[in-house]
Amino acid sequence: MIIISNSTIPDEALKKLDQIGDVIPFITRGITYPAISGHPDVFFCHVDELLVSAPNIPADIKKKLVKGKINFIEGSSAVGSKYPETAKYNAVVTDRYLIHNLQVTDSRIKELCSNRISIHVNQAYTRCNLLPLNNDRFITSDLGIYNTLINNKLTALYIDPKQIKLPDFSNGFFGGACGVYKNKIYIIGSLVEMKEKNQIIDFLSDTNYNILELYKGPLYDGGSLIFIDSTAKNC
Numbered sequence: 001m002i003i004i005s006n007s008t009i010p011d012e013a014l015k016k017l018d019q020i021g022d023v024i025p026f027i028t029r030g031i032t033y034p035a036i037s038g039h040p041d042v043f044f045c046h047v048d049e050l051l052v053s054a055p056n057i058p059a060d061i062k063k064k065l066v067k068g069k070i071n072f073i074e075g076s077s078a079v080g081s082k083y084p085e086t087a088k089y090n091a092v093v094t095d096r097y098l099i100h101n102l103q104v105t106d107s108r109i110k111e112l113c114s115n116r117i118s119i120h121v122n123q124a125y126t127r128c129n130l131l132p133l134n135n136d137r138f139i140t141s142d143l144g145i146y147n148t149l150i151n152n153k154l155t156a157l158y159i160d161p162k163q164i165k166l167p168d169f170s171n172g173f174f175g176g177a178c179g180v181y182k183n184k185i186y187i188i189g190s191l192v193e194m195k196e197k198n199q200i201i202d203f204l205s206d207t208n209y210n211i212l213e214l215y216k217g218p219l220y221d222g223g224s225l226i227f228i229d230s231t232a233k234n235c
């Protein structure tokens with residue numbers, strides 16, 4: 001299993017991830033602004049077993065994806081230095097839904113999701129703010145996304161983002177502090193200080209997920225953790 005992780009998340013979290021799978025530490029330079037330059041969810045979008053990547057990810061990262069036999073394909077939009085070029089790949093894709101600001105979504109992602117129900121949200125940093133779970137359940141740190149999901153008869157839990165760290169910003173977002181692989185939720189940080197701790201635990205328990213906290217500290221928005229099985233043939 002391959003894990004794409006921001007290289008700047010706390011060392012304790014990176015070491016724990018190293019014990020779980022083969023970590024690709026992710027960072028870019030000169031492409032976008034520093035606070036999100038290592039955020040995987042700015043450069044990648046997971047669609048089923050396929051990873052859609054921005055065409056301008058660093059060459060060494062492409063080589064590692066090829067070496068790891070990751071099934072990936074390049075999108076049509078390069079990530080840029082400012083919005084909306086920073087949000088083209090920050091979509092949430094589930095078995096049934098494409099959830100994103102659809103005015104921003106990379107066209108390749110739209111093509112791959114043509115058989116899914118599209119839900120438009122104003123928040124284009126959707127994956128940063130939204131953790132998709134089984135059975136059409138979601139955890140979000142954006143009230144606009146939360147209200148849209150509820151209006152679409154989906155089940156969602158809202159988390160106050162002020163509790164989540166993102167260097168150079170007043171706060172980060174819940175989705176960006178998490179990754180999902182099979183029946184486990186990997187969290188960059190500990191829920192112990194979260195005011196919604198019990199609601200999160202109950203919500204995840206209802207969906208049969210186990211929680212693995214990667215370090216003892218406040219939740220850290222590293223731009224999501226991307227888990228990929230490395231057995232597929234590369235595109």
